[in-house]
Amino acid sequence: MPALCRSCLTTFDEGTRCPACRSPRVLSHPELFSLSIAHMDCDAFYASVEKRDDPSLAGKPVIIGGGKRGVVSTACYVARIRGVRSAMPMFKALELCPDAVVIKPRGSHYAAVSKQIRAMMDELTPAVEPLSLDEAFLDMTGTERLHHHPPAVMLARLVKRMEDELGLTGSIGLSHNKFLAKVASDLDKPRGFSVIGKGETMDFLAGKPVRMIWGVGAAAQSSLERAGIRTFTDLLRWDKQALIERFGGMGERLWHLARGEDFRRISANAPVKSISNETTFFEDTSDPDLLDGHLWRLSEKVADRAKAKGRAGRVVTLKLKRADFKLITKRTSLHDTTQSADRIYRTARSLFDTVANKGPFRLIGVGISEITGADGADTAGDLLDPQAAQRRAAEKATDAIRAKFGDGAILKGRAIR
Amino acid sequence: MKISVERAVLLKAVGQAQSVVERRNTIPILANVLIEAEGSTVSFRATDLDIEVVDKAPAMVERAGATTVSAVTLHEIVRKLPDGAMVQLTDDGAAGRLTVEAGRSNFSLATLPKEDFPVMASSEYSANFSAPAPVLRRLFDKSKFAISTEETRYYLNGVYMHVSDAEGGKVLRCVATDGHRLARIDADLPKGAEDMPGVIVPRKTVGELRKLLDDDDMQIAVSVSETKVRFATPDITLTSKVIDGTFPDYTRVIPMGNTKKMEVDAAEFAKAVDRVATVSSERSRAVKLALAEDKLTLSVNAPDAGAAEEELIVAYGDEGMEIGFNAKYLLEIASQVDRENAVFMFDNAGQPVLMREGNDTSAVYVVMPMRV
Numbered sequence: 001m002p003a004l005c006r007s008c009l010t011t012f013d014e015g016t017r018c019p020a021c022r023s024p025r026v027l028s029h030p031e032l033f034s035l036s037i038a039h040m041d042c043d044a045f046y047a048s049v050e051k052r053d054d055p056s057l058a059g060k061p062v063i064i065g066g067g068k069r070g071v072v073s074t075a076c077y078v079a080r081i082r083g084v085r086s087a088m089p090m091f092k093a094l095e096l097c098p099d100a101v102v103i104k105p106r107g108s109h110y111a112a113v114s115k116q117i118r119a120m121m122d123e124l125t126p127a128v129e130p131l132s133l134d135e136a137f138l139d140m141t142g143t144e145r146l147h148h149h150p151p152a153v154m155l156a157r158l159v160k161r162m163e164d165e166l167g168l169t170g171s172i173g174l175s176h177n178k179f180l181a182k183v184a185s186d187l188d189k190p191r192g193f194s195v196i197g198k199g200e201t202m203d204f205l206a207g208k209p210v211r212m213i214w215g216v217g218a219a220a221q222s223s224l225e226r227a228g229i230r231t232f233t234d235l236l237r238w239d240k241q242a243l244i245e246r247f248g249g250m251g252e253r254l255w256h257l258a259r260g261e262d263f264r265r266i267s268a269n270a271p272v273k274s275i276s277n278e279t280t281f282f283e284d285t286s287d288p289d290l291l292d293g294h295l296w297r298l299s300e301k302v303a304d305r306a307k308a309k310g311r312a313g314r315v316v317t318l319k320l321k322r323a324d325f326k327l328i329t330k331r332t333s334l335h336d337t338t339q340s341a342d343r344i345y346r347t348a349r350s351l352f353d354t355v356a357n358k359g360p361f362r363l364i365g366v367g368i369s370e371i372t373g374a375d376g377a378d379t380a381g382d383l384l385d386p387q388a389a390q391r392r393a394a395e396k397a398t399d400a401i402r403a404k405f406g407d408g409a410i411l412k413g414r415a416i417r
Numbered sequence: 418m419k420i421s422v423e424r425a426v427l428l429k430a431v432g433q434a435q436s437v438v439e440r441r442n443t444i445p446i447l448a449n450v451l452i453e454a455e456g457s458t459v460s461f462r463a464t465d466l467d468i469e470v471v472d473k474a475p476a477m478v479e480r481a482g483a484t485t486v487s488a489v490t491l492h493e494i495v496r497k498l499p500d501g502a503m504v505q506l507t508d509d510g511a512a513g514r515l516t517v518e519a520g521r522s523n524f525s526l527a528t529l530p531k532e533d534f535p536v537m538a539s540s541e542y543s544a545n546f547s548a549p550a551p552v553l554r555r556l557f558d559k560s561k562f563a564i565s566t567e568e569t570r571y572y573l574n575g576v577y578m579h580v581s582d583a584e585g586g587k588v589l590r591c592v593a594t595d596g597h598r599l600a601r602i603d604a605d606l607p608k609g610a611e612d613m614p615g616v617i618v619p620r621k622t623v624g625e626l627r628k629l630l631d632d633d634d635m636q637i638a639v640s641v642s643e644t645k646v647r648f649a650t651p652d653i654t655l656t657s658k659v660i661d662g663t664f665p666d667y668t669r670v671i672p673m674g675n676t677k678k679m680e681v682d683a684a685e686f687a688k689a690v691d692r693v694a695t696v697s698s699e700r701s702r703a704v705k706l707a708l709a710e711d712k713l714t715l716s717v718n719a720p721d722a723g724a725a726e727e728e729l730i731v732a733y734g735d736e737g738m739e740i741g742f743n744a745k746y747l748l749e750i751a752s753q754v755d756r757e758n759a760v761f762m763f764d765n766a767g768q769p770v771l772m773r774e775g776n777d778t779s780a781v782y783v784v785m786p787m788r789v
Contacts, residue, residue, distance in 0.1 A: 332569055335597055336787075350569035375720070379703065380743060381785035382596045383670045383769055 003028035006156050006193060031197035032174075033150035036141040037266070039173040039181035040121065040158065043190035045134035047076035049113050050103050052167040061100040065090050070280055073105055077190060110134075113166065120161055124154050129266045135185075137178055139266035156193060176201075179262035182214055201260035205232040213257060220250070232258050272311055276319075276367025277301040284323040286359025295352060296345050296414045298366040303341035306368060307399065312337035312377030313368025316347040320355065321363035328355055333370075337377040342391045344368060418482025418508035420454045422474060424519065427504050428495045430472040433628060433653060434463035435488035437470045450488035451534040452506065452515075454478045459506075462536070463488050468622055468657045469537040483531040484508040486515045494524055537656055542640035542647065546609035548589070550635040553648075556591040557623050557630075559602045559780055562749045564620050565595030572662030576623055578646075579615030579664075580606060584778065587611065592667050598746045599670055599783040600753070613641045617660035622646070629653055671783055672769050675762035679708060680732040683754035683774075686713075690751065693717045693725040694744035702744040705789045708763070709737045717744070740766045741789030750782040 004011050005018035006025040011033075017024055042048065046064040051057045061079035065072045072093045075084040082097040094100060114133040121128045124147070127139035140151035147154050152174060159170045171192035173184025180196045187194040196204055209231055211221050227246060229235055235243075235258035243251035256262065277298045285291065306312060316338075317331040330351040338344060348366045382388045401410050434450045442448045451462040459476040462469065494517055498504060502519040508528065509516065517524040557576060565573035573595055581590040581603070588603040589610055618626075626648050629637060640647040647656045694702045697719035707714040711733055716726040740763060750772050751759060757775030764770075772782040 332567065335595070347569070354569070376703065379741070379787040379789070380597055381767070381769070381787070383594060383599055383783060383785050384596045384665050389767060 001028050001030050002032040004032060004152055004156060006160070009153055009157055009160070011150075011153060027152070027156070027193050027195070029195040029197060030199065032152050032195060035174050035176055035195060035197065036139065036143070036151045037175055037177055037181045038138045038140060038151065038155050039178070039185040040136055040138060040155070040170050041173070041185045041189070042117070042134035042162075042168060042170045044074050044076045044080075045114075045168070046074040046105055046110055047079075047103075048168050049110055051076060057101060061097050063090075063093055063097070063100045063102050064105050065093070065102065066104050066280075075100075113168070116166060117162060117168070117170075120158055124158060127266045127268050129268060137181065137266045152195075159191075159193070177260075177262035178264050178266065179213070179257055180204075180260060183212055198260075205258070205260055208232050210235060210254070213254075223247070272309060272371050274317075274367050274369035274371065275302050275305050275309075275311065275313065276317065276365055276369075277305075278319060278363055278365025280321075280363045281361070284360035284362045286356075286361065288356060291352065291356075291359075291361070291364060292349070293414055293416070294364050295348055295366060296341075296412060298364065299345035299348055300341040300412075300415065302366055302368055303339055303344055306339040306371075307374070310374045311371050312339040312374045314338075314370040314372070315368065316344055316351070317365075317367045317369060318348045318351040318355075319363070319365035319367070320352075320358070320361045322358060323360045323362055325362070328358060330355060331369075336380040337370075337372055337374075338368070339374055340378045340392060340395055342388075342395050343378065418452070418454050418484060418506065419478075419480040420459050421477040421479070421503055421505045422459060424495060424498050424500065424502040424504050426474045426476075428492075430459075430461050430474040430652075431488070431492045431495055433472045433625075434461040434470055435492040436628075437463045437465055437468050437625060438488045439465045440489075446485065446529050446533045446535070448487055448489065449485035449529055449534065450491060451483065451485045451531060451536075452508075453483040453531075455481045462534070464535060464537060465621075466535060467619065468625060468655065470625060470656075471654045473652050482508055482510075484510070484515055484528045485531055485534050486526045486528050490526060491517070498522065540642055540645055542642045542645070544610055544613035544641045545638070546607040546613070547636050547638050548604075548607045548610075549633075550630040550637055551633050552589075552604045552607075553626070553637055553639075554630040556589070556602050556604050557618075557626060559753050560591045560593040560600040561620070561623050562753075563593040563595055563598050563600040563782075564623070565593075566620075567595065570596070572617060572660055572664055575617040575619040575660045577615060577617050577664040577667075578641075580610060580613055588779075589613075592664070594665075594667060594670070594783075597743065597785050598750065599667060600750075601667065601671065601781050601783075603779040607639075610639070614643050615664065616641055616643075616646050617662060617664055618646055619657060619660055622655070622657035625655055625657075629655060670769065671781065672762070672764060672771050675764045675768070675771055677708070677735040677738065677763040678733070679713065679761045679763065680758045681713065681729060681761070683751045683759035685729060686759060687748055687751035689715050689727045689729050690744055690747045693727050694748075696723040696725045697744075703741045703787045703789045704744045704747060705739060705741045707737070707739045708733050708735075710734065735763075738763060738766065739789075740770070741787045742770075742784055743787055746784050750784060753780065753782065 004027045005023055006027055007023035008021040010018055010020040012019050016026055018026055047062045050062055062076040063072055063079050064074040070090050072086050072088045074086055079097050079100055084093045084097050110133050121138060125138050125140050125143050128136050130136040144150050155172045159172060162168050162170055169191045171185050171189045173181045173194050175181040175184050175196040176198050184194040184196045210216055210224055235254055240255045243255050279294055314337045315331055315333050320328040398410050438448055453460045458473050460471055460473045462471045498519045505518040507516040513528050515526045515528050560576050577592045579590055580587055583603055587606045589606050591602045593600050629648055629650055635650055638649040646659055690704055693715045694704055694717055697717050705716045713729045713731045718724045754774045760773050762771040769783050769785050
């Protein structure tokens with residue numbers, strides 16, 4: 001059975017220890033050198049970055065997340081042992097782990113680190129599909145001729161480089177499609193490397209819960225449960241037509257997944273579908289000035305991201321969560337696409353005005369969707385808003401000043417409310 | 418209730434009523450039409466709570482009465498009956514059914530009690546006047562394309578009908594705009610309209626009103642209050658709430674001071690715009706107009722798809738300029754011109770352009786340029 005030493009990357013045929021360096025970190029699997037679809041997931045990425053940057057945090061429970069009202073965005077493995085999970089409300093996390101060091105996320109810093117990892121992945125294959133800052137799919141099919149090593153070796157080398165050069169660990173899932181690769185990367189975390197081969201796919205899935213499927217959340221899970229489907233074995237009992245009738249498009253996908261089939265391709269430039277930002281308040285609020293300040297800052301963030309990506313959106317969405325957790329979303333379609341903070345803000349603001357009396361709110365979010373290229377964005381004038389052109393010119397000047405002197409160099413008055 | 422109506426008469430009356438009914442309804446009675454028979458007339462009343470239409474038709478009334486039945490179903494049945502058929506409607510109040518009979522066809526439809534049907538409260542109108550159908554047709558047909566669909570600017574979701582001062586005195590004026598284009602159409606002020614309050618007639622009402630205006634000889638009785646507007650022919654009465662909002666001051670938007678004049682055959686212009694716009698698949702297609710002495714060059718440049726250019730002979734004597742527009746907006750205003758040449762008045766590439774037909778200022782259009 002083909003085997004690979006994850007410490008020194010030696011390949012050999014049989015054994016539980018590496019014949020070259022005697023390391024026990026040996027990976028062996030009958031299909032090890034023929035599989036080529038991989039998923040790389042960093043281990044507790046934000047927390048690991050913070051720990052790497054500040055050695056005094058080593059061994060301490062570290063939670064990344066914002067404020068007493070916020071939620072845990074990442075918990076390091078020490079905190080996870082105490083039961084802290086991502087998406088858990090911060091107060092609950094602190095009950096479980098009162099001595100945790102809570103750190104506010106440093107988004108742009110993580111993005112920079114993520115870029116370094118991305119550069120390493122880009123050396124392996126042109127088909128890298130990032131899912132977020134800390135995980136990505138890699139299609140390594142056909143790269144063996146280029147690297148003179150099978151994908152498994154190159155992937156082991158990738159995580160080793162991440163450890164050696166960046167001081168960060170990641171886990172690899174290697175299989176024959178995206179679904180199984182993603183499942184695999186989660187099997188042996190942290191510092192894991194798991195393989196699900198074609199031969200064992202059906203045995204592996206048997207009895208596994210369907211919530212393992214990426215995209216099956218609480219809602220889908222409960223509708224599946226109403227149909228008596230909890231595991232992949234349950235799914236196998238359904239024929240394709242019946243699943244489609246009951247669950248629509250998802251039904252067909254489920255039928256294939258139950259058979260370990262997933263035909264989605266790994267696309268390097270998966271189109272961006274929406275750009276949005278939101279914030280949860282320290283205390284519920286219905287203060288119009290405060291909310292207006294948030295609206296502006298969020299609109300500006302969304303616009304900045306759109307401009308950075310060279311994208312523009314036609315639909316502006318406002319999202320509000322009330323104190324009773326009820327979600328309000330309002331959206332409107334513009335005549336032309338926009339990437340302007342001013343237009344996103346004004347549109348979101350007019351949407352907000354229709355629901356302003358429904359507060360207090362605990363969360364506010366702004367987003368754009370129906371994304372296209374920036375070509376032709378914000379070119380249409382508005383007869384009823386003759387100042388729009390001047391504001392647009394001011395925004396352009398602001399952007400130029402920021403590019404030169406930094407983000408804080410110039411702010412709108414309403415940004416400091 | 419028991420009545421007999423000729424199929425064509427019934428189809429017209431029910432047709433008008435059912436188009437007001439909203440297809441997706443949460444209140445069951447709103448899907449129904451109220452049928453009332455008395456004397457020698459039957460009336461069909463339908464509403465979506467904002468618009469109410471009552472359509473009267475002559476009928477042989479054997480037994481007076483009233484009931485409500487699904488407007489869409491009744492319309493579909495009548496539509497499918499053979500031409501010339503005599504249709505008998507019989508209401509069986511006890512069974513909650515309306516029987517529709519014609520020849521050998523027999524239908525039984527579920528009814529809802531007439532008492533549940535919401536009848537729009539009658540109100541005082543502060544102005545009542547009469548206008549010929551062709552006048553109203555022109556006012557609304559030429560302005561409605563510019564109505565906004567943006568919900569956040571709800572006060573633009575209709576045609577602003579009001580009395581205004583023009584060069585030759587007071588006029589009845591309709592204005593619509595969505596912020597990108599604007600239409601301002603004037604007509605002679607009908608007698609009795611002087612004190613009419615300005616009202617924003619909602620888009621759907623404009624659509625329903627159109628069906629009353631086909632007959633050139635028809636006089637339309639118009640009644641207006643601050644909150645409602647009513648259009649009536651002898652057979653049909655359309656009552657609608659108006660949009661509760663303030664229409665923006667459009668006069669500031671109309672660029673009366675533009676001096677660069679271009680005159681062009683509207684049909685040729687529209688065809689050329691349509692042709693060059695073909696190469697771009699974007700939803701908001703920008704057409705560049707390059708003006709030189711007596712020559713207009715239209716061009717579209719879509720980096721992904723291709724480029725197109727076309728020259729037109731125009732009357733233009735000012736300095737050359739370039740200006741970009743959304744192709745759709747140019748096509749729409751060009752298609753409003755039906756008798757004379759289209760006259761465009763430009764200022765510069767960033768300023769709105771004014772378009773009118775010849776020297777006729779009773780219909781002017783404004784379009785905002787795009788940056789190209």
